[in-house]
Amino acid sequence: MTTTENITSSSAADLSQALQAGELSSVEVTRAYLDRIAATDGTIGAYLHVDADAALEAAGAVDAARARGEELGPLAGVPMALKDVVVTEGVPTTSGSKILEGWRPPYDATLAARLKAAGTVLLGKTNMDEFAMGSSTENSAYKVTRNPWDTDRIPGGSSGGSSAAVAAGLAPWAIGTDTGGSIRQPAAVTGLVGHKPTYGSVSRYGLIAFSSSLDQAGPMTRTVLDAALLHEAVAGHDPLDSTSIDSPVPVLAESARRGAEGDLAGLRVGVVTELGGDGHTDGYEPGVLARVAEAVALLEGMGAEVRQVSCPAFDLALPAYYLIAPSEASSNLARFDGVRYGLRAGDDGSRDLDEVMALTREQGFGPEVKRRIILGTYALSSGYYDAYYGQAQKVRTLITRDFTSAWDDVDVLVSPTSPTVAWTLGSRVDDPIAMYAADLCTLPASLAGVPAISVPCGLSDGLPVGFQIMAPALADDRCYRVAAALEAAQDAARGHALLAGIATTGIATKENAPS
Template sequence: MSDLTRMTATEIAGLVAGGETSAVEVTRAHLDRIAAVDDRVHAFLHVDSEGALAAARAVDERRAAGEELGPLAGVPVAVKDVLTTKGVPTTVGSKILEGWRPPYDSTIVQRLRDAGTVMLGKTNMDEFAMGSSTEYSAYGPTHNPWDLDRIPGGSGGGSAAALAAYEAPLAIGSDTGGSIRQPGAVTGTVGAKPTYGGTSRYGLVAFSSSLDTPGPCARTVLDAALLHQVIGGHDPRDSTSIPAPVPDVVAAAKLGATGDLTGVKLGVVTEFTGEGAEPGVMAAFRESVDALAKLGAEIVEVSCPHFRYALPAYYLIAPSECSSNLARFDGVRFGLRVGDDGNRSLEEVMSLTREAGFGAEVKRRIMIGTYALSSGYYDAYYGQAQKVRTLITRDFNAAFEQVDALISPTTPFVAFPIGARTSDPYQMYLADLFTIPTNLYGGPGISVPCGLSDGLPVGLQVMAPTMADDRMYRVAAALESVVGTFTPPAL
């Protein structure tokens, strides 16, 4: 394996800018790595070798012409297949969009191109981002590089696995209930969910519009912050985009890397330190809390009593929104069309198309959401869930009057074996137990590796107030400065 694939994004960008290597060399090294290992990992659904090399050559030409390059120019990036990419397949892990090539780029992808990053391809995911293990992809599961018989988390397991397998130094994910942070935790990588509205949803295929948040994935906190800075900021094409600048997350990550948290007050969420988590996960978390205290942070316990209702509230709100959003996939306008032989009605074609195109988990959530929104049940289910969402937001606001940030384990357990939970949806949903409250609130959260349990990675989650993304980067970088990064067994 080329040493270039082991380097951080920061290191690669420095070499390219200094002329010590070329963007083309870096890109070829990563394409070679994908060719060597991805048949076992299955992190990618589509590798755009031609497009990647063309983008890399453009960066080299700009450097040769004396242009000043951006902080991530020439750095390869993998993109979760939930973001539209002009001329490059976007399937959302579903048969219903198999082979679809969008006519436009999402805002996130356009900003990546403008920054001079090199898009390697599209990564595997649970269909329409509905899942916690990347086993619900219509194109087969992704495997965790730490143990190929285990899941890499979900729904963005492809992006996280690509990082852990050294197929890419950077990746983009999307987080609806933990789909960036949870895969980061179980693959030993860094995953950050920005403040809702802090990154554009334009061109993001919608699952749950009030929750979906694109964000950065990396192997170090600083790399994640650099990527966050590139993709973040106001977008007039997204009505939910916040018209405010991105907090200086890069400066915060650099400050945290000094290992000084003097004056920072951190709250340990009481509801996430009791039953429900594996002993090994809690042991690694407690050791990390002690490490943060030694760096100068003041640690206090904070109760957020309504967090315990986040899981059921989420599984009413998200399916309700998905039921509405996925109504557009009807076999008429684009994507798969089944049964259109001239002898069937529009309703029959639509039914056959959705039956053939959607997987079991997507159908399950559409049915739950449709029921929750139906006449006579809206107030009893969806309406009540939104009230719980308000109570959870109040818990966050009250907590942030006492502390600068909240910390908890990212997931209750380490990566489980492939196939172990697919027969029990509730057990699968528990994977996002600790990450969902942040999505309901709308604030930022980050997962950073904090240790190992039975030889598998454990993540610590830092949650901050809305538009205070810099706080989470400072704390995460400080922990990384003492815990270090984690390297999976060689593939």
């Protein structure tokens, strides 16, 4: 592992081992990524902010500590990227919005502080749909991010900067956030592993809130083991987050390693009928359904017992989500009023405060954010609350009940992660409903707060397809076990990791395209 190419295509776990063994220094690893970012990110557009000097300084500090013989954690010196929704002290944080342009926070998110304490090296902040609202990263106020598999296509969203960065070898791994699928769907369409943890298991302190009752941060990685390692590093109770679950960090990496051994004997797998099953195939691409069916067959081949499970309330997940998330967002985004930080527009002495606030928010927010604020304001209005927000919260209970009764019969539920592969840039921008449909499969787990992972299950038309594995609350380890088994079986059959195929597609041929 000495060439830049090797460094930027290897798993974080392998980098960690090489660093611990002294085969590589953190500066070497970090520089390799920075070089590749300099060469390639003009095309990909994964990052909103990269501070090479700060990254190299942090890397150098880890190397120096290692040279002094200091006790370092396993992740020390491994670079990483954070979605720009994560608040980082002194480092620009925008959540993809003009309204926060130039803001340098005076504090660190809990997960950023944990990764810093673990000795990881922050490469930069990744692009995203503004305030995490979107499924294509096209709602970023700053730039377009391209899918490394085909740069005419979207990288998924809202964590599209993180997915593109990891898939394109611009970071070994990254943190994303998932409100309705924003880790899993971009991971799926870029051939990555992405896990949305049980709600409450990763601190939300310092994540710029979109929908408080749904937001969760999690790993976006090249391998299942990496995801488990990154998840373990950021998980655990945080007294600064009242919704944080006060229980020990689950053993995840060990589950991934065990899963990779390929023995799923006795595991009961439920295929969700409502998510692409019989009678529910509208909007699902045949290629996606075919890859998912093959993955299910692989699980069966490893000893899993597979059955169909019906979760009728899942049909209402999309409408419930598009009431709950905008409602909470309309309130969460009210603090962006131009008084304490961020943009202020029109303060020329001629306007009163209300006018300046309204102009600031008009100019600072993009159209999708405004649409959702208006929708959420409507859904919370007196007279409409019961019919919309209140009703949606009850539908949430019905979805949770479907999960709960499913757990009587199965250990995990599976489905496609997204009904389609990555679509071409611009093709859904003017059609919010079509855009929202990308979240069809990921929403139930978000609404119920249960863990769900997306793991690659092959290509359709040369583009990655994601396989979703959902588990009961706090049983994140099951997601890792099953995902690792699938990953190992597929890699063995293919002879290499799915991501290795990327070299022959998009990025290599379009590297020198004008950005």
